[in-house]
Amino acid sequence: MTTSVTKLQENYNQQGFLSALPVLNGAELREARQAFSELEKEFEEYTQYSLHNVHLYPWVMGLSKHPRILEVVKAILGPDVILLDSRFICKYPTLKAANIQEKEENKADESKLPYVAWHQDMYWGIAGGPVLSVWLALDDSLKENGALQVIPSHCSGMLLHRQAVRPGNMLSVNQEIPEELVQVEEAVLCLLSAGQMSIHDGLLVQASDANTSQKRRCGFVIRYFPTCASLTEDPDRPRKFHATMLVSGTDQFNHFS
Numbered sequence: 001m002t003t004s005v006t007k008l009q010e011n012y013n014q015q016g017f018l019s020a021l022p023v024l025n026g027a028e029l030r031e032a033r034q035a036f037s038e039l040e041k042e043f044e045e046y047t048q049y050s051l052h053n054v055h056l057y058p059w060v061m062g063l064s065k066h067p068r069i070l071e072v073v074k075a076i077l078g079p080d081v082i083l084l085d086s087r088f089i090c091k092y093p094t095l096k097a098a099n100i101q102e103k104e105e106n107k108a109d110e111s112k113l114p115y116v117a118w119h120q121d122m123y124w125g126i127a128g129g130p131v132l133s134v135w136l137a138l139d140d141s142l143k144e145n146g147a148l149q150v151i152p153s154h155c156s157g158m159l160l161h162r163q164a165v166r167p168g169n170m171l172s173v174n175q176e177i178p179e180e181l182v183q184v185e186e187a188v189l190c191l192l193s194a195g196q197m198s199i200h201d202g203l204l205v206q207a208s209d210a211n212t213s214q215k216r217r218c219g220f221v222i223r224y225f226p227t228c229a230s231l232t233e234d235p236d237r238p239r240k241f242h243a244t245m246l247v248s249g250t251d252q253f254n255h256f257s
């Protein structure tokens with residue numbers, strides 16, 4: 001393992017996330033964006049969040065197994081890795097340019113724009129190992145188009161989640177951690193140029209604001225975990241992962257076969 005990967009590992013273990021790691025070169029990024037625009041035509045509004053298990057498309061599988069991604073993922077999770085789930089999460093520009101100049105008028109609208117409420121990915125109930133999420137930017141991900149934000153301390157265990165109060169939460173079952181349980185003032189923005197990724201631990205508290213800019217914010221989220229981990233059954237949070245896949249090493253546990 002190279003020194004730089006060891007350093008990444010140390011930083012990840014300390015803060016629960018890493019940001020601005022280069023992944024795609026110019027040609028790879030152009031290809032991915034072109035292929036994504038075909039998907040957008042096919043699925044229209046679903047590209048916003050609900051397009052799950054996109055790694056079943058061969059070009060997306062290529063991204064999920066990109067050597068630069070897997071190098072970092074394996075350094076953290078070990079050699080035997082399962083891809084649990086993947087999805088595109090896109091926030092489109094929703095405010096019209098003319099309206100942007102009239103900020104006051106927009107206030108009410110902004111409060112209804114899609115955003116991601118504070119949550120932890122481990123909400124889905126995983127036992128026996130960590131979950132690591134990769135957030136690969138297909139567009140620049142900036143404060144104004146609603147970049148991912150994280151609270152850099154992932155050792156606090158699972159926090160209470162409830163139904164989100166504010167409309168527009170893009171999470172699948174509208175879950176949120178109440179704001180009084182979150183140290184919002186400690187939030188760090190994961191600012192990314194297109195082609196870079198951030199990664200975060202499944203216990204890290206994270207969210208993102210609405211896109212109030214004229215720039216699309218598209219990210220490809222991929223969740224990985226070690227083969228020793230398994231899903232816990234919870235009737236209140238029924239969730240099926242139909243397309244889990246071994247992406248590195250061997251699986252002696254067969255929790256997903």
Ligand SMILES: O=C(O)CCC(=O)C(=O)O
Binds near residue numbers: 089116133135148221
């Ligand atoms: O893209 C976002 O803003 C949120 C992503 C997210 O919730 C996740 O990676 O689990």
